[in-house]
Amino acid sequence: MEDVGWRVWNAWNTEQTVPSTKDQNKFLFELVRVGLNDRAYYIQTYDTPLGHRWIEALRDNLKRKRVLEKNFCFLGFADSKRDLHYLVRELNKSVEQINSFTFDPPYDKIHPFVADDFQYSSNLPTGLVMVGDEIGDEMEKPGLRLKHEACNLLHRHFEELQGTAWKLSTFYLQADYETKYAIRQLNNLCHEIESWVDAYRSSVLDPDWIRPSQITTFLNAPRHKLQDDDFELFKQNRYRRELGGVYLHWSQIGKTLFEVYRDENAPKMTDALCSEINHQKFYSGEFDIEWGRTIDEDTFNWKKKEMDGFREWLKSNGYNWEDPTLALGYIKIGQVDLQRTFGSSATFKEIYETMSKNLNITSIKTMSNRTIECEYPYTLDSDDWQQLQIESLRQGYESRSMR
Numbered sequence: 001m002e003d004v005g006w007r008v009w010n011a012w013n014t015e016q017t018v019p020s021t022k023d024q025n026k027f028l029f030e031l032v033r034v035g036l037n038d039r040a041y042y043i044q045t046y047d048t049p050l051g052h053r054w055i056e057a058l059r060d061n062l063k064r065k066r067v068l069e070k071n072f073c074f075l076g077f078a079d080s081k082r083d084l085h086y087l088v089r090e091l092n093k094s095v096e097q098i099n100s101f102t103f104d105p106p107y108d109k110i111h112p113f114v115a116d117d118f119q120y121s122s123n124l125p126t127g128l129v130m131v132g133d134e135i136g137d138e139m140e141k142p143g144l145r146l147k148h149e150a151c152n153l154l155h156r157h158f159e160e161l162q163g164t165a166w167k168l169s170t171f172y173l174q175a176d177y178e179t180k181y182a183i184r185q186l187n188n189l190c191h192e193i194e195s196w197v198d199a200y201r202s203s204v205l206d207p208d209w210i211r212p213s214q215i216t217t218f219l220n221a222p223r224h225k226l227q228d229d230d231f232e233l234f235k236q237n238r239y240r241r242e243l244g245g246v247y248l249h250w251s252q253i254g255k256t257l258f259e260v261y262r263d264e265n266a267p268k269m270t271d272a273l274c275s276e277i278n279h280q281k282f283y284s285g286e287f288d289i290e291w292g293r294t295i296d297e298d299t300f301n302w303k304k305k306e307m308d309g310f311r312e313w314l315k316s317n318g319y320n321w322e323d324p325t326l327a328l329g330y331i332k333i334g335q336v337d338l339q340r341t342f343g344s345s346a347t348f349k350e351i352y353e354t355m356s357k358n359l360n361i362t363s364i365k366t367m368s369n370r371t372i373e374c375e376y377p378y379t380l381d382s383d384d385w386q387q388l389q390i391e392s393l394r395q396g397y398e399s400r401s402m403r
Helices: 002-013 049-063 084-100 148-162 170-174 177-205 228-237 257-263 271-276 301-316 338-342 348-356 385-402
Strands: 027-035 040-046 128-130 138-140 213-216 245-248 287-290 332-336 363-367 372-375
Touching: 027 049, 027 332, 040 049, 040 338, 049 228, 049 332, 049 363, 049 372, 084 177, 148 170, 148 177, 148 257, 170 177, 177 385, 228 332, 257 301, 287 332, 338 348
Parallel strands: none
Antiparallel strands: 027 040, 027 363, 040 332, 128 138, 213 287, 245 287, 245 332, 363 372
């Protein structure tokens, strides 16, 4: 019934509008169905030139049965069994693998990490303290907060060891497959740790502001260059994040300007910092989903203050907020139909609780006259899921070498 009825349902909904997309008020005829443990959700893709190219790239990933990266998929779910202690143990396995490989020239040994490297103690004061007279003039107390220094160090190790999407480092090129995989995990685990620490703190202090998300990536997924007109889409959406919003995945290495501003406390730009920055240039058939409450600067004063500070920081460092090639924002490529999946009256808390029980993608299907579906039976409870990923990456490396 599902595959028959969706055509009628979609015809009713092609004229829906989404607040953050001023000129994208139509959806493609094609839906994307994502199967989870005990339910599915449906993505409506915007009818734009990039939307068409993105759905074709996704279809290619499904057709070629590229391995879904399940270990770096659902981030910011505070009650996940992939908590801080679990993630640090996984991180140190990767550190041990990298340290055991003989690089030429040598790479400095990475010191193992402990949980306290990433999170301030719960014994320290938590919450907010007022530092001014207006709403938004609050400063967070340190208890349970993320320690950015360890994350920045970990990310620098990753960038030095892997290089960029267009210029891989000599360390990465000479590494064996197990070490290449371990290098990749430095980045994945860094971002997963960041998300979990922020989510856990929110779950203790203000559960309504947990920021869960979904990163849907495929091993060896090809990258495609964004076209000139695509960059205007960054300006249309900017940094607005909507519950159920589907966003173009960041499929390259490095930090964005906004990440440098936010994570490193609005630093004065140096040559070292500039070398870390990349502006988004590529898309792939991959996607991110926001499962947190909708946030934009028109609604929340604290967000407006953050963005005003960011714009001022850009100006003081010689960047133009209106330059589309700087890719300042997130490209929103679609929207999850929340009503169809969770019901018309579902609250954020109910959606969060439902998703927390379904942190496993079992299938993805594009639903059109050219329906393509790929199933993903392996789980993170399997004994061989890491070996499955390493083997997939090995085939990708060898294929590219032959070409």
